[in-house]
Amino acid sequence: MTRELGGGRTASGVVGRPTVHDVAREAGVSLATVDRVLNERPGVRKVTAQRVADAMERLGYQRDMAAANLSKRRHYRLVFILAAGTNSFMHMLRDAVSGTASFTSADRIELETILVPPFDGPALAAALDRLDTSRIEGVAMVATDAPEVRDAIARLVAKGIHVLTLVSDAPTSKRAKFVGVDNVVAGRTAAGLLGRCCPLPGRIAIVMGSSLLRDHVERRLGFETVIAREYPHLTCLSPIEGRDDSETVARLLSARLAADPEIVGIYSLGAGNGGIVQALRQRQGQRRISVVVHELTRSARTALIDGTFDAVINQDAGHEVRSAVRILKSLIDGRPTFDAQEKISIDIFMRDNLP
Amino acid sequence: MTRELGGGRTASGVVGRPTVHDVAREAGVSLATVDRVLNERPGVRKVTAQRVADAMERLGYQRDMAAANLSKRRHYRLVFILAAGTNSFMHMLRDAVSGTASFTSADRIELETILVPPFDGPALAAALDRLDTSRIEGVAMVATDAPEVRDAIARLVAKGIHVLTLVSDAPTSKRAKFVGVDNVVAGRTAAGLLGRCCPLPGRIAIVMGSSLLRDHVERRLGFETVIAREYPHLTCLSPIEGRDDSETVARLLSARLAADPEIVGIYSLGAGNGGIVQALRQRQGQRRISVVVHELTRSARTALIDGTFDAVINQDAGHEVRSAVRILKSLIDGRPTFDAQEKISIDIFMRDNLP
DNA sequence: CAAAATCTGATGTACGTTCATCAGAATGGA
DNA sequence: TCCATTCTGATGAACGTACATCAGATTTTG
Numbered sequence: 001m002t003r004e005l006g007g008g009r010t011a012s013g014v015v016g017r018p019t020v021h022d023v024a025r026e027a028g029v030s031l032a033t034v035d036r037v038l039n040e041r042p043g044v045r046k047v048t049a050q051r052v053a054d055a056m057e058r059l060g061y062q063r064d065m066a067a068a069n070l071s072k073r074r075h076y077r078l079v080f081i082l083a084a085g086t087n088s089f090m091h092m093l094r095d096a097v098s099g100t101a102s103f104t105s106a107d108r109i110e111l112e113t114i115l116v117p118p119f120d121g122p123a124l125a126a127a128l129d130r131l132d133t134s135r136i137e138g139v140a141m142v143a144t145d146a147p148e149v150r151d152a153i154a155r156l157v158a159k160g161i162h163v164l165t166l167v168s169d170a171p172t173s174k175r176a177k178f179v180g181v182d183n184v185v186a187g188r189t190a191a192g193l194l195g196r197c198c199p200l201p202g203r204i205a206i207v208m209g210s211s212l213l214r215d216h217v218e219r220r221l222g223f224e225t226v227i228a229r230e231y232p233h234l235t236c237l238s239p240i241e242g243r244d245d246s247e248t249v250a251r252l253l254s255a256r257l258a259a260d261p262e263i264v265g266i267y268s269l270g271a272g273n274g275g276i277v278q279a280l281r282q283r284q285g286q287r288r289i290s291v292v293v294h295e296l297t298r299s300a301r302t303a304l305i306d307g308t309f310d311a312v313i314n315q316d317a318g319h320e321v322r323s324a325v326r327i328l329k330s331l332i333d334g335r336p337t338f339d340a341q342e343k344i345s346i347d348i349f350m351r352d353n354l355p
Numbered sequence: 356m357t358r359e360l361g362g363g364r365t366a367s368g369v370v371g372r373p374t375v376h377d378v379a380r381e382a383g384v385s386l387a388t389v390d391r392v393l394n395e396r397p398g399v400r401k402v403t404a405q406r407v408a409d410a411m412e413r414l415g416y417q418r419d420m421a422a423a424n425l426s427k428r429r430h431y432r433l434v435f436i437l438a439a440g441t442n443s444f445m446h447m448l449r450d451a452v453s454g455t456a457s458f459t460s461a462d463r464i465e466l467e468t469i470l471v472p473p474f475d476g477p478a479l480a481a482a483l484d485r486l487d488t489s490r491i492e493g494v495a496m497v498a499t500d501a502p503e504v505r506d507a508i509a510r511l512v513a514k515g516i517h518v519l520t521l522v523s524d525a526p527t528s529k530r531a532k533f534v535g536v537d538n539v540v541a542g543r544t545a546a547g548l549l550g551r552c553c554p555l556p557g558r559i560a561i562v563m564g565s566s567l568l569r570d571h572v573e574r575r576l577g578f579e580t581v582i583a584r585e586y587p588h589l590t591c592l593s594p595i596e597g598r599d600d601s602e603t604v605a606r607l608l609s610a611r612l613a614a615d616p617e618i619v620g621i622y623s624l625g626a627g628n629g630g631i632v633q634a635l636r637q638r639q640g641q642r643r644i645s646v647v648v649h650e651l652t653r654s655a656r657t658a659l660i661d662g663t664f665d666a667v668i669n670q671d672a673g674h675e676v677r678s679a680v681r682i683l684k685s686l687i688d689g690r691p692t693f694d695a696q697e698k699i700s701i702d703i704f705m706r707d708n709l710p
Numbered sequence: 711c712a713a714a715a716t717c718t719g720a721t722g723t724a725c726g727t728t729c730a731t732c733a734g735a736a737t738g739g740a
Numbered sequence: 741t742c743c744a745t746t747c748t749g750a751t752g753a754a755c756g757t758a759c760a761t762c763a764g765a766t767t768t769t770g
Contacts (some may be wrong), residue, residue, distance in 0.1 A: 017755055020756070020757065029718075030718065030719045031719085031720085032720075033717090033718060033719075035757080035758065035759075036718090038758090039757095039759085041759085043716075043717060043733090043737070044717070045767090047719065048718080062460070063757080065461060066422075066424065066462070066463070066756085067419035067425050067755070068757050068758070069421065069728090070419070070425060070724095070725045070726065070757075070758095071756075071758045071759085072725080072759090073725060073726095073758095075712095099693070099696070103696075106420060106690070107374075107420075109422070170738080182710075185707070186707050186708075188707040188708060189705065189707050189708035192705050192706065192707035192708070192757070193705075197551075226707055239577075279520060279540075316700065318695075322696070323768095338454070338458060339457075341458075341673055342455075343710065345671065345702050345710070346702075346708055347701075347702070348703040348708075350546050350548075351547065352540070352543040352546065352581055353541075353543060353547070353701055355540075355700070374725095374726055375726070384748075384749085385748065385749045385750070386751095387729095387750075387751090388747090388748060390727080391730080393727090394726090394728075394729085396729090397746070398747060398748080399748080400737095400746085400747065400748090403747080403748080418726090419725095419726055420727095421727090422725050422726035422727045422755090423726075423728070424727090425727070425728095425755045425756065425757090426726075426728040426729085426754070426755050426756095427727080427728060428728095428755060428756095461754085566747085567724070680744090
């Protein structure tokens with residue numbers, strides 16, 4: 001009925017978690033030796049090191065990171081590399097980083113944001129190479145999946161920097177982990193929603209930002225797979241590349257809608273929700289088009305309320321940033337990460353569950 | 356393009372965040388006085404205290420909690436009070452607590468779980484009164500919304516214990532905060548989903564656990580409101596109280612389904628998903644019934660895959676527990692909580708986005 | 711077997727905070 | 741003005757760890 005944690009005894013015999021003193025006593029060595037083992041300093045024979053390791057094992061010793069960091073005067077310096085530009089989701093990410101920063105500073109974690117031009121592999125790679133690797137220990141970036149970027153990541157990792165991809169992955173790079181939603185699943189979900197909203201046969205317009213962005217490619221893949229398999233009365237048109245820019249999206253989508261009167265649904269898997277709304281509004285009052293988009297931006301929210309959009313698939317920027325921070329800290333501390341706990345889930349918003 | 360945090364200088368003039376020493380110097384008082392102010396110890400004139408407060412303000416002093424806790428040998432001892440019984444969601448909560456415990460122990464946070472009989476206000480109140488208030492500083496409970504519980508919470512709060520409600524609230528109690536989803540919204544969402552899945556007129560069966568549980572009551576409210584307003588072709592039947600028990604749910608729901616052939620949809624807002632599946636399976640192959648339930652349990656997952664359920668509304672037990680821990684820690688430390696960040700969102704699962 | 715090389719122990723300081731103690735200063739009242 | 745009260749300062753030990761130094765022990769090498 002009751003579960004307790006902790007145990008062991010300190011040097012003074014009082015109950016509490018074991019300290020280096022306990023380990024030293026248990027292993028029959030001095031504090032200095034335990035310290036050398038713990039911090040992988042030279043000058044300890046293998047046998048002795050093993051004795052110490054065994055003692056730590058036996059006692060269930062866990063190094064007190066707070067005390068260690070205090071002593072080391074350590075600061076975790078993390079860098080977030082995000083895309084510049086006006087797109088709403090990136091703004092939300094930026095805000096999430098600065099919002100998180102004010103909290104993590106209490107834990108000696110400092111966050112810095114660097115903006116790079118969007119859709120630009122070389123620029124991102126250059127920014128990575130420009131990082132002062134002696135001052136930072138972790139990087140989280142919204143990756144462009146380009147060869148230069150993969151190489152730059154490899155260089156960082158080689159220098160001992162811990163690297164994460166955020167929101168959009170570079171799967172074949174050396175990044176330690178990816179923090180973000182499963183974008184194939186996101187695309188599948190969108191298909192399930194849009195499929196149910198389009199009972200009549202017709203065509204689906206797909207709007208994406210760039211096929212350089214892994215997340216967009218994956219969403220499209222998931223979407224088209226499910227539409228083809230489960231909603232045979234619907235056909236996907238070749239995607240419009242709106243470069244995550246509302247103006248461009250509005251222009252290209254308007255043209256597409258004008259050209260093809262058989263479009264019954266729109267799936268926008270990138271940014272530029274405002275452009276979708278604009279294009280739909282321009283259109284003469286014909287048959288209703290069902291719409292599923294990504295990211296709960298301001299325009300998406302109002303479009304949901306007034307019925308222009310049917311559903312919005314969202315990823316919580318705050319969750320993602322905090323998760324990235326936690327993971328980077330764990331990596332830096334050399335602690336295991338609890339992956340199940342860091343999975344970022346997909347939020348579906350409709351009119352009735354708007355927050 | 357770049358944002359940095361931190362600043363100030365230490366006693367030694369090196370850059371870093373300000374310490375008590377800096378505050379003392381800035382205020383022109385001794386370390387001891389700063390300490391007295393900081394820890395609200397007696398023996399400081401109001402004017403002096405103000406001088407110190409001003410200095411802290413000017414320097415942007417932030418107490419280093421890690422160092423403080425180290426010095427104080429502080430352990431955060433938190434208690435989670437959950438409902439006993441076999442229901443899957445409670446199991447997930449229990450697992451979430453023990454899973455979280457292994458991580459928080461690195462931060463000197465110890466979690467203990469206490470189980471109480473479900474739907475039993477007096478039992479919960481008794482458990483609260485039985486807590487050793489000298490050993491713990493925070494409590495999170497799945498509340499039964501009963502007067503005894505409210506009183507017991509008030510007694511705890513009076514003793515300086517920080518109290519949270521988890522998953523199910525007791526809104527008129529003295530609990531500091533509620534951690535869980537907005538259950539009215541959850542009910543509304545369910546209605547939106549079920550409404551779209553039931554195009555033909557008919558009746559909706561509602562299955563709940565107990566009207567003593569605030570979360571169930573709120574979900575029902577949200578659900579019935581939206582159905583009445585937006586789906587006039589559907590009528591809600593009076594709820595079945597299945598006491599969150601699969602057997603009971605199966606029995607009562609089978610009877611209801613047999614008695615009323617016009618049921619086109621089921622909304623189960625409590626536990627006992629297995630019972631729903633069972634009742635539907637027993638039924639002779641008549642017209643399909645659409646189903647929306649809560650919590651992604653094992654049986655809900657398989658039912659989603661085989662098409663028995665249309666959608667599952669889920670709350671992430673892990674998120675909730677971790678959020679509760681963070682909030683309790685902030686309360687104990689006397690730090691502000693970032694509420695926007697602690698909002699628990701509602702997950703909607705359909706066949707296509709199962710994790 | 712002695713000298714050189716390597717390993718280990720003892721010790722002290724530091725990190726930023728808490729807490730206790732004691733002496734001394736400022737304040738208030740008579 | 742003097743004494744009793746408050747207030748304030750100085751100091752030192754502690755929390756658990758990191759890191760440096762030096763002396764002494766042990767092992768390895770020639």
